[in-house]
Amino acid sequence: MPEFRIEVAHDIAACALTVPLQRETWSGDVVVPPQLMLAVAHNGGFVGIGYSAEDPRPAGFVFGFLGIYDYHFRHHSHMLAVRDEYRGSGLAQALKEAQRDHCLDQGIEVIAWTMDPLEARNARFNFGKLGAFTRTYHRDFYGAMPDKLNQGLPSDRIYVEWPIGHDRTYKRLRGEDSAPSLEDAEREGIAYLLRADRERPGAVGQAAAASHLLIEIPRSFQELKARDPKLALAWRLSTREAFERGFGEGYAAVEFLRGADGRGAYLLVPQPRRGQEEPS
Numbered sequence: 001m002p003e004f005r006i007e008v009a010h011d012i013a014a015c016a017l018t019v020p021l022q023r024e025t026w027s028g029d030v031v032v033p034p035q036l037m038l039a040v041a042h043n044g045g046f047v048g049i050g051y052s053a054e055d056p057r058p059a060g061f062v063f064g065f066l067g068i069y070d071y072h073f074r075h076h077s078h079m080l081a082v083r084d085e086y087r088g089s090g091l092a093q094a095l096k097e098a099q100r101d102h103c104l105d106q107g108i109e110v111i112a113w114t115m116d117p118l119e120a121r122n123a124r125f126n127f128g129k130l131g132a133f134t135r136t137y138h139r140d141f142y143g144a145m146p147d148k149l150n151q152g153l154p155s156d157r158i159y160v161e162w163p164i165g166h167d168r169t170y171k172r173l174r175g176e177d178s179a180p181s182l183e184d185a186e187r188e189g190i191a192y193l194l195r196a197d198r199e200r201p202g203a204v205g206q207a208a209a210a211s212h213l214l215i216e217i218p219r220s221f222q223e224l225k226a227r228d229p230k231l232a233l234a235w236r237l238s239t240r241e242a243f244e245r246g247f248g249e250g251y252a253a254v255e256f257l258r259g260a261d262g263r264g265a266y267l268l269v270p271q272p273r274r275g276q277e278e279p280s
Protein backbone atom coordinates (compact mmCIF):
# COMPACT_ATOMS: atom_id res chain seq x y z
CA MET A 1 0.00 0.00 0.00
CA PRO A 2 1.74 3.27 -1.12
CA GLU A 3 2.25 6.13 1.33
CA PHE A 4 0.41 9.37 0.55
CA ARG A 5 0.70 12.94 1.64
CA ILE A 6 -2.10 15.46 1.24
CA GLU A 7 -1.05 19.05 0.55
CA VAL A 8 -3.55 21.85 1.09
CA ALA A 9 -3.54 24.27 -1.88
CA HIS A 10 -3.06 27.92 -0.90
CA ASP A 11 -1.80 29.50 -4.13
CA ILE A 12 -2.62 29.62 -7.82
CA ALA A 13 0.18 27.22 -8.82
CA ALA A 14 -1.21 24.52 -6.54
CA CYS A 15 -4.79 25.04 -7.77
CA ALA A 16 -3.57 24.87 -11.38
CA LEU A 17 -2.17 21.38 -10.69
CA THR A 18 -5.74 20.07 -10.50
CA VAL A 19 -6.55 21.09 -14.08
CA PRO A 20 -4.85 18.16 -15.88
CA LEU A 21 -6.50 15.82 -13.38
CA GLN A 22 -9.91 17.38 -13.97
CA ARG A 23 -9.41 17.03 -17.75
CA GLU A 24 -8.28 13.45 -17.41
CA THR A 25 -11.25 12.51 -15.21
CA TRP A 26 -14.16 14.38 -16.78
CA SER A 27 -12.65 16.09 -19.93
CA GLY A 28 -12.07 19.78 -20.63
CA ASP A 29 -15.71 20.83 -20.70
CA VAL A 30 -16.34 20.90 -16.97
CA VAL A 31 -13.05 22.24 -15.60
CA VAL A 32 -13.28 24.53 -12.57
CA PRO A 33 -10.82 27.38 -13.29
CA PRO A 34 -7.91 27.50 -10.81
CA GLN A 35 -8.60 31.20 -10.11
CA LEU A 36 -12.07 30.32 -8.84
CA MET A 37 -10.67 27.43 -6.79
CA LEU A 38 -8.16 29.75 -5.17
CA ALA A 39 -10.86 32.31 -4.36
CA VAL A 40 -12.91 29.53 -2.76
CA ALA A 41 -9.90 28.19 -0.82
CA HIS A 42 -9.29 31.71 0.53
CA ASN A 43 -12.87 31.90 1.76
CA GLY A 44 -13.27 28.83 3.90
CA GLY A 45 -13.21 26.21 1.14
CA PHE A 46 -10.78 23.36 0.72
CA VAL A 47 -8.52 22.15 -2.06
CA GLY A 48 -6.47 19.09 -1.07
CA ILE A 49 -3.99 17.47 -3.43
CA GLY A 50 -2.76 13.92 -2.88
CA TYR A 51 0.74 12.72 -3.78
CA SER A 52 2.29 9.32 -3.61
CA ALA A 53 5.92 9.15 -2.43
CA GLU A 54 7.27 7.84 -5.71
CA ASP A 55 5.48 10.21 -8.14
CA PRO A 56 5.89 14.03 -8.38
CA ARG A 57 2.57 14.41 -10.24
CA PRO A 58 -0.60 14.83 -8.18
CA ALA A 59 -2.34 11.46 -7.78
CA GLY A 60 -5.73 12.92 -6.83
CA PHE A 61 -7.52 15.94 -5.42
CA VAL A 62 -10.64 17.02 -3.58
CA PHE A 63 -12.32 20.42 -3.86
CA GLY A 64 -15.20 21.87 -1.88
CA PHE A 65 -16.64 25.11 -0.56
CA LEU A 66 -18.49 26.48 2.43
CA GLY A 67 -22.24 26.65 2.01
CA ILE A 68 -25.53 26.99 3.82
CA TYR A 69 -28.18 24.29 3.53
CA ASP A 70 -31.38 24.02 5.51
CA TYR A 71 -30.31 27.05 7.62
CA HIS A 72 -27.02 25.44 8.68
CA PHE A 73 -23.45 25.90 7.53
CA ARG A 74 -22.08 22.89 5.74
CA HIS A 75 -19.28 22.09 3.34
CA HIS A 76 -20.22 21.22 -0.23
CA SER A 77 -17.71 18.90 -1.85
CA HIS A 78 -17.78 19.64 -5.56
CA MET A 79 -15.07 17.36 -6.95
CA LEU A 80 -13.11 14.29 -5.94
CA ALA A 81 -10.85 12.50 -8.37
CA VAL A 82 -8.10 9.91 -8.14
CA ARG A 83 -5.90 9.12 -11.11
CA ASP A 84 -6.61 5.70 -12.61
CA GLU A 85 -3.40 4.06 -11.39
CA TYR A 86 -4.10 5.13 -7.78
CA ARG A 87 -7.69 3.88 -7.61
CA GLY A 88 -8.15 1.26 -4.95
CA SER A 89 -5.06 2.53 -3.12
CA GLY A 90 -6.71 4.30 -0.17
CA LEU A 91 -5.91 7.79 -1.49
CA ALA A 92 -9.58 8.67 -2.07
CA GLN A 93 -10.36 8.04 1.60
CA ALA A 94 -7.23 9.94 2.70
CA LEU A 95 -8.44 12.95 0.68
CA LYS A 96 -11.92 12.79 2.23
CA GLU A 97 -10.38 12.51 5.72
CA ALA A 98 -8.25 15.62 5.09
CA GLN A 99 -11.38 17.47 3.94
CA ARG A 100 -13.22 16.22 7.05
CA ASP A 101 -10.41 17.47 9.34
CA HIS A 102 -10.53 20.90 7.70
CA CYS A 103 -14.31 21.07 8.26
CA LEU A 104 -14.21 19.80 11.86
CA ASP A 105 -11.68 22.56 12.63
CA GLN A 106 -14.26 25.06 11.35
CA GLY A 107 -17.03 23.56 13.47
CA ILE A 108 -18.80 22.15 10.39
CA GLU A 109 -20.60 18.88 11.01
CA VAL A 110 -21.83 17.84 7.57
CA ILE A 111 -20.08 17.54 4.22
CA ALA A 112 -22.42 17.00 1.28
CA TRP A 113 -22.09 16.39 -2.45
CA THR A 114 -24.07 15.16 -5.42
CA MET A 115 -23.56 11.75 -6.94
CA ASP A 116 -24.91 9.81 -9.91
CA PRO A 117 -26.89 7.04 -8.15
CA LEU A 118 -26.02 4.59 -10.95
CA GLU A 119 -22.26 4.60 -10.29
CA ALA A 120 -21.73 1.46 -8.20
CA ARG A 121 -18.10 2.20 -7.33
CA ASN A 122 -18.97 5.65 -6.01
CA ALA A 123 -21.92 4.19 -4.11
CA ARG A 124 -19.67 1.64 -2.43
CA PHE A 125 -17.14 4.36 -1.63
CA ASN A 126 -19.61 6.97 -0.33
CA PHE A 127 -22.04 4.72 1.55
CA GLY A 128 -19.96 1.65 2.38
CA LYS A 129 -16.57 3.16 3.17
CA LEU A 130 -17.39 6.72 4.29
CA GLY A 131 -20.77 6.07 5.94
CA ALA A 132 -22.79 8.71 4.05
CA PHE A 133 -26.55 8.62 3.40
CA THR A 134 -29.09 10.29 1.09
CA ARG A 135 -32.72 11.33 1.24
CA THR A 136 -32.93 13.73 -1.71
CA TYR A 137 -33.18 13.09 -5.45
CA HIS A 138 -32.68 15.69 -8.19
CA ARG A 139 -33.78 15.07 -11.77
CA ASP A 140 -31.30 16.20 -14.43
CA PHE A 141 -29.53 18.35 -11.81
CA TYR A 142 -26.77 19.80 -14.03
CA GLY A 143 -28.72 19.59 -17.31
CA ALA A 144 -27.01 18.00 -20.31
CA MET A 145 -23.34 17.39 -19.51
CA PRO A 146 -20.80 16.97 -22.32
CA ASP A 147 -18.04 15.20 -20.36
CA LYS A 148 -17.11 11.56 -20.82
CA LEU A 149 -18.74 10.23 -17.64
CA ASN A 150 -22.05 12.04 -18.06
CA GLN A 151 -22.77 12.64 -21.75
CA GLY A 152 -25.92 11.24 -23.34
CA LEU A 153 -28.18 10.92 -20.28
CA PRO A 154 -30.11 13.20 -17.93
CA SER A 155 -27.73 14.13 -15.11
CA ASP A 156 -29.89 12.87 -12.21
CA ARG A 157 -28.17 13.10 -8.84
CA ILE A 158 -28.68 12.01 -5.28
CA TYR A 159 -27.67 14.53 -2.65
CA VAL A 160 -25.23 12.69 -0.38
CA GLU A 161 -24.83 13.82 3.23
CA TRP A 162 -21.83 12.82 5.33
CA PRO A 163 -22.18 13.45 9.09
CA ILE A 164 -18.48 13.80 9.84
CA GLY A 165 -18.76 14.02 13.62
CA HIS A 166 -20.87 10.88 14.07
CA ASP A 167 -19.53 7.82 15.83
CA ARG A 168 -20.73 5.59 13.01
CA THR A 169 -18.71 7.62 10.51
CA TYR A 170 -15.51 7.23 12.56
CA LYS A 171 -16.09 3.50 12.87
CA ARG A 172 -16.75 3.15 9.14
CA LEU A 173 -13.56 5.01 8.28
CA ARG A 174 -11.53 2.83 10.65
CA GLY A 175 -13.14 -0.29 9.20
CA GLU A 176 -14.62 -1.22 12.59
CA ASP A 177 -18.15 -1.39 11.24
CA SER A 178 -19.14 -2.62 7.81
CA ALA A 179 -22.21 -3.04 5.62
CA PRO A 180 -23.88 -6.47 5.57
CA SER A 181 -23.77 -8.39 2.32
CA LEU A 182 -26.60 -8.31 -0.20
CA GLU A 183 -27.06 -12.05 0.37
CA ASP A 184 -27.58 -11.38 4.12
CA ALA A 185 -30.24 -8.79 3.29
CA GLU A 186 -31.97 -11.19 0.91
CA ARG A 187 -31.87 -14.00 3.49
CA GLU A 188 -33.63 -11.64 5.90
CA GLY A 189 -36.40 -11.27 3.33
CA ILE A 190 -35.85 -7.57 2.56
CA ALA A 191 -37.98 -6.62 -0.44
CA TYR A 192 -36.75 -4.92 -3.58
CA LEU A 193 -38.31 -1.64 -4.63
CA LEU A 194 -36.33 -2.13 -7.85
CA ARG A 195 -34.58 -5.30 -8.93
CA ALA A 196 -32.71 -6.22 -12.09
CA ASP A 197 -34.38 -8.74 -14.35
CA ARG A 198 -31.22 -10.11 -15.94
CA GLU A 199 -29.72 -6.93 -17.48
CA ARG A 200 -32.91 -4.88 -17.48
CA PRO A 201 -34.52 -2.96 -14.61
CA GLY A 202 -37.68 -4.74 -13.39
CA ALA A 203 -40.93 -2.94 -12.52
CA VAL A 204 -40.73 -0.54 -9.56
CA GLY A 205 -42.63 -1.97 -6.58
CA GLN A 206 -44.50 -0.42 -3.67
CA ALA A 207 -42.86 0.55 -0.40
CA ALA A 208 -45.79 -0.96 1.57
CA ALA A 209 -44.48 0.48 4.87
CA ALA A 210 -41.58 -2.01 4.89
CA SER A 211 -38.86 -1.52 7.51
CA HIS A 212 -36.14 -1.98 4.84
CA LEU A 213 -36.09 -1.82 1.03
CA LEU A 214 -33.53 -2.44 -1.70
CA ILE A 215 -32.86 -0.59 -4.97
CA GLU A 216 -30.54 -2.50 -7.28
CA ILE A 217 -28.28 -0.81 -9.81
CA PRO A 218 -26.11 -2.24 -12.63
CA ARG A 219 -22.60 -3.49 -11.79
CA SER A 220 -20.81 -1.18 -14.19
CA PHE A 221 -22.95 1.64 -15.51
CA GLN A 222 -20.28 3.23 -17.73
CA GLU A 223 -19.67 -0.09 -19.47
CA LEU A 224 -23.43 -0.65 -19.91
CA LYS A 225 -23.90 2.90 -21.23
CA ALA A 226 -21.16 2.44 -23.83
CA ARG A 227 -22.67 -0.88 -24.94
CA ASP A 228 -26.39 -0.07 -24.85
CA PRO A 229 -27.42 3.60 -24.42
CA LYS A 230 -31.15 2.74 -24.55
CA LEU A 231 -30.78 0.28 -21.71
CA ALA A 232 -28.76 2.89 -19.76
CA LEU A 233 -31.66 5.34 -20.17
CA ALA A 234 -34.12 2.67 -18.99
CA TRP A 235 -32.01 2.26 -15.83
CA ARG A 236 -31.88 6.04 -15.34
CA LEU A 237 -35.67 6.30 -15.51
CA SER A 238 -36.39 3.23 -13.36
CA THR A 239 -33.96 4.21 -10.60
CA ARG A 240 -35.39 7.74 -10.72
CA GLU A 241 -38.88 6.33 -10.16
CA ALA A 242 -37.69 4.03 -7.36
CA PHE A 243 -35.72 6.67 -5.46
CA GLU A 244 -38.46 9.27 -5.84
CA ARG A 245 -41.04 6.80 -4.58
CA GLY A 246 -38.86 5.72 -1.65
CA PHE A 247 -37.86 9.25 -0.63
CA GLY A 248 -41.42 10.48 -1.21
CA GLU A 249 -42.63 7.89 1.30
CA GLY A 250 -40.11 8.99 3.90
CA TYR A 251 -37.20 6.58 3.36
CA ALA A 252 -33.49 7.40 3.25
CA ALA A 253 -30.78 5.31 1.58
CA VAL A 254 -28.19 4.52 4.25
CA GLU A 255 -26.07 1.67 2.82
CA PHE A 256 -24.88 0.19 -0.42
CA LEU A 257 -24.79 -3.61 -0.22
CA ARG A 258 -22.77 -5.81 -2.53
CA GLY A 259 -23.27 -9.45 -3.45
CA ALA A 260 -20.47 -11.97 -3.85
CA ASP A 261 -21.43 -12.13 -7.54
CA GLY A 262 -20.88 -8.36 -8.05
CA ARG A 263 -24.51 -7.22 -7.74
CA GLY A 264 -25.10 -4.02 -5.80
CA ALA A 265 -28.14 -2.41 -4.15
CA TYR A 266 -28.91 0.57 -1.94
CA LEU A 267 -30.55 -0.21 1.39
CA LEU A 268 -33.37 2.17 2.37
CA VAL A 269 -34.85 2.61 5.84
CA PRO A 270 -37.58 4.98 7.09
CA GLN A 271 -35.85 8.24 7.98
CA PRO A 272 -36.29 9.87 11.36
CA ARG A 273 -38.83 12.68 11.48
CA ARG A 274 -37.54 16.24 11.51
CA GLY A 275 -35.88 17.21 14.77
CA GLN A 276 -34.83 13.64 15.48
CA GLU A 277 -31.38 12.16 14.82
CA GLU A 278 -30.09 11.58 11.28
CA PRO A 279 -30.07 7.91 10.19
CA SER A 280 -27.27 6.00 11.86
Ligand SMILES: CC(C)(COP(=O)(O)OP(=O)(O)OC[C@H]1O[C@@H](n2cnc3c(N)ncnc32)[C@H](O)[C@@H]1OP(=O)(O)O)[C@@H](O)C(=O)NCCC(=O)NCCS
Pocket: 025, 078, 079, 080, 081, 082, 083, 086, 087, 088, 089, 090, 091, 092, 093, 115, 120, 121, 122, 124, 125, 129, 219, 220, 258, 264
Ligand atom coordinates in the same frame (compact mmCIF):
# COMPACT_ATOMS: atom_id res chain seq x y z
C1 LIG B 1 -14.60 8.18 -6.95
C2 LIG B 1 -13.12 7.91 -6.76
C3 LIG B 1 -12.44 9.15 -6.25
C4 LIG B 1 -12.97 6.78 -5.71
O1 LIG B 1 -11.63 6.43 -5.60
P1 LIG B 1 -11.21 4.87 -5.60
O2 LIG B 1 -9.74 4.79 -5.37
O3 LIG B 1 -11.77 4.26 -6.83
O4 LIG B 1 -12.01 4.40 -4.29
P2 LIG B 1 -11.78 3.10 -3.39
O5 LIG B 1 -11.08 2.02 -4.18
O6 LIG B 1 -11.18 3.50 -2.09
O7 LIG B 1 -13.28 2.70 -3.12
C5 LIG B 1 -14.10 2.23 -4.13
C6 LIG B 1 -14.78 0.95 -3.69
O8 LIG B 1 -15.70 0.55 -4.69
C7 LIG B 1 -15.44 -0.79 -5.08
N1 LIG B 1 -15.84 -0.94 -6.48
C8 LIG B 1 -15.13 -0.72 -7.60
N2 LIG B 1 -15.90 -0.97 -8.68
C9 LIG B 1 -17.12 -1.34 -8.22
C10 LIG B 1 -18.33 -1.75 -8.83
N3 LIG B 1 -18.46 -1.79 -10.15
N4 LIG B 1 -19.38 -2.08 -8.03
C11 LIG B 1 -19.28 -2.02 -6.68
N5 LIG B 1 -18.15 -1.65 -6.04
C12 LIG B 1 -17.08 -1.32 -6.80
C13 LIG B 1 -13.96 -0.97 -4.83
O9 LIG B 1 -13.63 -2.34 -4.74
C14 LIG B 1 -13.82 -0.23 -3.50
O10 LIG B 1 -14.37 -0.96 -2.43
P3 LIG B 1 -13.45 -1.88 -1.46
O11 LIG B 1 -12.33 -1.03 -0.98
O12 LIG B 1 -14.38 -2.34 -0.41
O13 LIG B 1 -12.95 -3.01 -2.32
C15 LIG B 1 -12.42 7.46 -8.09
O14 LIG B 1 -12.95 6.22 -8.50
C16 LIG B 1 -12.57 8.48 -9.21
O15 LIG B 1 -11.73 9.37 -9.34
N6 LIG B 1 -13.62 8.36 -10.04
C17 LIG B 1 -13.89 9.28 -11.15
C18 LIG B 1 -14.41 10.61 -10.68
C19 LIG B 1 -15.63 10.52 -9.82
O16 LIG B 1 -16.56 9.77 -10.09
N7 LIG B 1 -15.60 11.30 -8.73
C20 LIG B 1 -16.65 11.30 -7.73
C21 LIG B 1 -17.77 12.19 -8.08
S1 LIG B 1 -17.35 13.90 -8.02
